[in-house]
Amino acid sequence: MPLLLDPSALTEPLSAESPCGPDLEDGGDLDFLNGLSHAEGLLPTAFFSRDDEGRPQPFDRSGIDFGREYKALLALLARTRDIRILVLLARLAMLDRDLPGFAGALGIIASLLESRWGEVHPAGESGGFDLRNAILHALEDVPTVIMPLQHVVLAQSRRYGPITFRSVMVADGEVPAREGEPVLDRPGIERAVEETEPEALAARRDALAAVTASVRRIGAVTLAEGGYAGAVGLDRLGGLAGRIHDLLAGAAKPVVEAAEPEQDGVSAPLIALRQTGPLATVAQASAALAAAGLYLRSREPSSPAEVLVRQAQMLVGKSFLEVMNILVPANAADASIAIGANRALRLTFDQLAAVPDDASGGADQESEEADAASPPPVPATTRAEAMTLIRDAGAFFRLHEPSSPIPLLLDKAIGMADRDFLAILRDVLPDIGSA
Known part of the structure; x- marks a missing residue:
């Protein structure tokens, strides 16, 4: 009652x-x-x-x-x-x-x-x-x-049932799951909330x-x-x-009316990014990360989420080999890809790196053109707006580039954005809780 x-x-x-x-x-x-x-x-x-x-x-x-x-x-x-x-x-x-x-x-x-x-x-x-x-x-x-x-x-998830903030804390690794407690991923939780x-x-x-x-x-x-x-x-x-x-x-994404044709001085990509809905291009996703990162740097500079968002933005357009060298440089040389049913054939990291990239020049030119045509970052004026931009960018890369580590970094950024300093310390220094 x-x-x-x-x-x-x-x-x-x-x-x-x-x-x-x-x-x-x-x-x-x-x-x-x-x-x-x-x-x-x-x-x-x-x-x-x-x-x-x-x-x-x-x-x-x-x-x-x-x-x-x-x-x-x-x-x-x-x-x-x-x-x-x-x-x-x-x-x-x-x-x-x-x-x-x-x-x-x-x-x-x-x-x-x-x-x-x-x-x-x-x-x-x-x-x-x-x-x-x-x-x-x-x-x-x-x-x-x-x-x-x-x-x-x-919220209620069709797959997992009731969603609580405890579900979020477990998904973010803030607290361990109890015996028999379902472990959800952050995107699944956010989808359930949005629905x-x-x-x-x-x-x-x-x-x-x-x-x-x-x-x-x-x-x-x-x-x-x-x-x-x-x-x-x-x-x-x-x-x-x-x-x-x-x-x-x-x-709760605000519904933004379509831009009037006579809006001078506002680029079409920028208007498209302001509207409610999924991001459509890599340029829009990168602009969303830039805007979220700018908000965190100016308003919440002590948040580790800012570093994670910046790292995610640096990985946009990077190859698998470049990602390995950036994220796990100490282990990159030991990596190999097993091929065949019996996994007898292995391509080492050095072998993969030695493969010539004939399209590199064209790709670089396309990248430069894409950067030049990228929409300017949409200002995020509140924490909620910044988190929405991060979520949208993560959803874009999860859908269009499943092998990208960017969604993982962004999920972690969202999880750490609302923690206090002691909770962050327990995450980045796991032994501090037992000291």
């Missing part, structure tokens, strides 16, 4: 004399004490458990009557404005994978902190707000918020945008009122919600 909240009703004063009502815990109210104790007892201490065969299973939410719990907690909110109740509602909603309900509870918390800082319960003790801050930090509790958020269904009903996709994006906005609001008001020592950043929650939002935003 979804959590339905009325923000205006839950943020309006309960009375002129006491806008947030009494602190029911201080008054020893049994309904409050028993209600919160009961709800907290339903929350798991671990998101995964083992079945009889030892396989990991996500928390079984069918054992909770969410409607009954919501009704009991909302009855308490009719008597008091208490962050403890709202945080419990938010955690229950996320445990039920109710993203809009979670976002709604988070927004009400932010509004009450902004408008009733000194009155909303629990109030500060001796000028401090340690208890309130500890309660707010439960909004990024791992088993009840972070893990369920990773397992919110974002999702636009209305459903928009609703999830809106909820995630609301979550990230509320996280920023909570951080700002706690910083303003409590100083740096009392600020509640909720970085883990905000970062995860932002990453999922960016994934869904990348699937």
Whole structure:
């Protein structure tokens, strides 16, 4: 059952004399004490458990009557404005994978902190707000918020079933797959997301945008009122919600109307690249990579995605031998191609390199002509636009040049673009996690 909240009703004063009502815990109210104790007892201490065969299973939410719990907690909110109740509602909603309900509870918390800082319960003790801050930090509790958020269904794949952000993390190698967990590739995930009903996709994006906005609001008001020592950043929650939002935003390509013939000064290839749809030529794919790389260099210079995109662009038009020398120079000389059923005939790298290229002159000339006719890079003004250009370029080379390593580099670039520094370190220095 979804959590339905009325923000205006839950943020309006309960009375002129006491806008947030009494602190029911201080008054020893049994309904409050028993209600919160009961709800907290339903929350798991671990998101995964083992079945009889030892396989990991996500928390079984069918054992909770969410409607009954919501009704009991909302009855308490009719008597008091208490962050403890709202945080419990938010955690229950996320445990039920109710993203809009979670976002709604988070927004009400932010509004009450902004408008009733000194009155909303629990109030500060001796000028401090340690208890309130500890309660707010439960909004990024791992088993009840972070893990369920990773397992919110974002799309349905005809082949693999439900797609979650956990699927993305496994595909990118950010986390290892659990026993029996399907491992998808990034392009398959993105196709499933792009095929999702636009209305459903928009609703999830809106909820995630609301979550990230509320996280920023909570951080700002706690910083303003409590100083740096009392600020509640909720970085883990905000970062995860932002990453999922960016994934869904990348699937929402804006529809661009066809260019009018009288548009002077705008080249036809550039107009074609701006329009929604797959890239049609190598020149367009290269221009897309140039634009994405330019955005990353100017806006996110510390991102390893920029290096990977630049490397991918360098590989455009390169032969197999050139690719080997660029990507695996230490092993290129040991490479060979086995021929025949019994693999008795092998062509070594040196033999392949010695084959004369009679068409090299013509190819070079064609390459120069193609470069001269290439459309200028289309500016990417947002991260979502840059990621869309990278995805489109990867899809082009995957379709038109299956042997190219470019799609692999671009998949990795997308996977690393939204990670924090520590996650990147664990990827580029695998031993750092065990140090």
